[in-house]
Amino acid sequence: MNTIVRNLTLAALALGSLAALAQSTKTPQPAPTPQSAPTPAAAKLSDPGERAFQVNCSRCHNAPEQLNPRITGTVVRHMRVRANLSAADERAILRFFNP
Amino acid sequence: MLGTVNAGSNYMQPVLDPLVAAPLGDHLLAEARFDFREFYSQNGNTGPYYSTFFKSTQLLQLDYIANPKLTLVVGRFLTPFNTYNERLSALWIQNFQDAPIVFSLGTRTTGSSDGLMLRGNAYASDKVEINYTTYFSASTKIDQFQAARAAGDRIDVYFPGTRVEVGTSYARFLQSTRYNTFGAHFYWLPWRSPLQVRSEYAHGPGAQGYWIETSYRLSQFKGRDSLVGRIEPLFRMQQSFRNRPFSGDGVPGVDVKQADFGLDYHLPHEVRFNSSYSRKFAGSGNANIWDMSLTYRFLFPAWRGKKS
Numbered sequence: 001m002n003t004i005v006r007n008l009t010l011a012a013l014a015l016g017s018l019a020a021l022a023q024s025t026k027t028p029q030p031a032p033t034p035q036s037a038p039t040p041a042a043a044k045l046s047d048p049g050e051r052a053f054q055v056n057c058s059r060c061h062n063a064p065e066q067l068n069p070r071i072t073g074t075v076v077r078h079m080r081v082r083a084n085l086s087a088a089d090e091r092a093i094l095r096f097f098n099p
Numbered sequence: 100m101l102g103t104v105n106a107g108s109n110y111m112q113p114v115l116d117p118l119v120a121a122p123l124g125d126h127l128l129a130e131a132r133f134d135f136r137e138f139y140s141q142n143g144n145t146g147p148y149y150s151t152f153f154k155s156t157q158l159l160q161l162d163y164i165a166n167p168k169l170t171l172v173v174g175r176f177l178t179p180f181n182t183y184n185e186r187l188s189a190l191w192i193q194n195f196q197d198a199p200i201v202f203s204l205g206t207r208t209t210g211s212s213d214g215l216m217l218r219g220n221a222y223a224s225d226k227v228e229i230n231y232t233t234y235f236s237a238s239t240k241i242d243q244f245q246a247a248r249a250a251g252d253r254i255d256v257y258f259p260g261t262r263v264e265v266g267t268s269y270a271r272f273l274q275s276t277r278y279n280t281f282g283a284h285f286y287w288l289p290w291r292s293p294l295q296v297r298s299e300y301a302h303g304p305g306a307q308g309y310w311i312e313t314s315y316r317l318s319q320f321k322g323r324d325s326l327v328g329r330i331e332p333l334f335r336m337q338q339s340f341r342n343r344p345f346s347g348d349g350v351p352g353v354d355v356k357q358a359d360f361g362l363d364y365h366l367p368h369e370v371r372f373n374s375s376y377s378r379k380f381a382g383s384g385n386a387n388i389w390d391m392s393l394t395y396r397f398l399f400p401a402w403r404g405k406k407s
Contacts, residue, residue, distance in 0.1 A: 013199070027174060055259045061192045065369055070400045077128050078120045080164070084220045084230040087167040 049096025052089040106386035111139040171326020179232040180205030191396035201308035203349025204301035205280040212236030213246040221358035278304040278405040315395040332360030353382035
């Protein structure tokens with residue numbers, strides 16, 4: 001058990017270092033595309049679809065580079081189930097991919 | 100295409116993972132995901148290669164979106180214990196080619212369950228979201244649909260303002276030997292940077308362990324699509340502890356400590372190159388593990404549909 005405590009402590013220290021790194025990072029340039037990196041202003045993104053994507057989908061994966069409009073609805077429906085998206089987020093992300 | 104050198108032994112695996120999804124009206128979705136792979140292994144370190152073909156049905160489910168807070172899933176689905184199995188194990192998502200050592204805790208026996216699952220978003224606001232998943236699986240011994248009799252749940256809480264997610268999982272194995280497995284996960288993806296931190300802990304009757312993974316895509320150097328911005332260095336630390344002899348949990352019989360160093364490159368057109376070096380320290384012997392993989396993801400409509 002001491003080994004666990006020691007290693008969890010090391011992990012916590014590493015996490016703390018990463019936190020410092022993250023907080024000291026300068027602001028990236030946002031781009032209004034699904035591929036854009038998270039930004040400090042992301043929490044206040046004017047596009048609710050982009051915000052819903054950043055909040056939910058990008059927790060696990062990047063956005064596909066291109067989506068055929070004929071399959072966007074299917075992809076978002078699939079992700080609604082997998083990511084437990086709310087109905088509002090599903091609609092917003094659908095609009096985001098197919099403006 | 101996956102390639103591995105594990106303690107001097109060479110393996111190669113061409114893999115095809117098709118996913119099919121078909122919406123049926125406004126409330127139903129049928130989904131299926133399969134895995135086909137040819138596993139090439141070397142006879143010794145210098146001998147000829149032999150191959151074995153593997154195929155599996157990872158999910159084959161029908162989803163009924165009953166209302167905004169409840170979705171019913173019937174069929175074969177990925178066991179929702181912790182997050183790796185459901186959310187990170189897909190070839191086109193995983194950062195490291197190898198699953199965490201403790202991945203099998205809570206997801207035995209195959210990573211998939213046959214039965215009923217209820218899931219949804221219980222509460223959502225600008226400050227917090229609460230998701231739940233609960234399931235029951237029947238024991239199945241049919242070749243492509245093997246699963247254990249088990250039940251479990253997962254609850255996770257997500258804070259959109261800080262992009263922090265915490266959650267707990269529970270699984271009750273209900274076959275000949277009945278036992279509990281507990282899990283917890285923590286995600287942190289700060290808005291201010293492309294840093295991503297993901298971690299899990301799992302505790303079973305015979306073993307326990309954790310992994311913590313960090314990635315940092317260099318997208319702040321001239322954007323995500325620049326030459327440098329497509330590079331994503333990774334690090335994962337993981338340990339497993341054998342508490343007592345317990346067969347069938349999939350965790351090594353001795354304590355293992357492993358550090359994984361990865362470097363992924365996101366090429367255009369959904370092509371991705373992953374590479375990693377791992378140093379494993381174990382009572383049964385230390386080892387170096389080298390992994391390289393090339394993944395291509397593509398999506399297309401299987402039949403003529405309507406634009407959404």
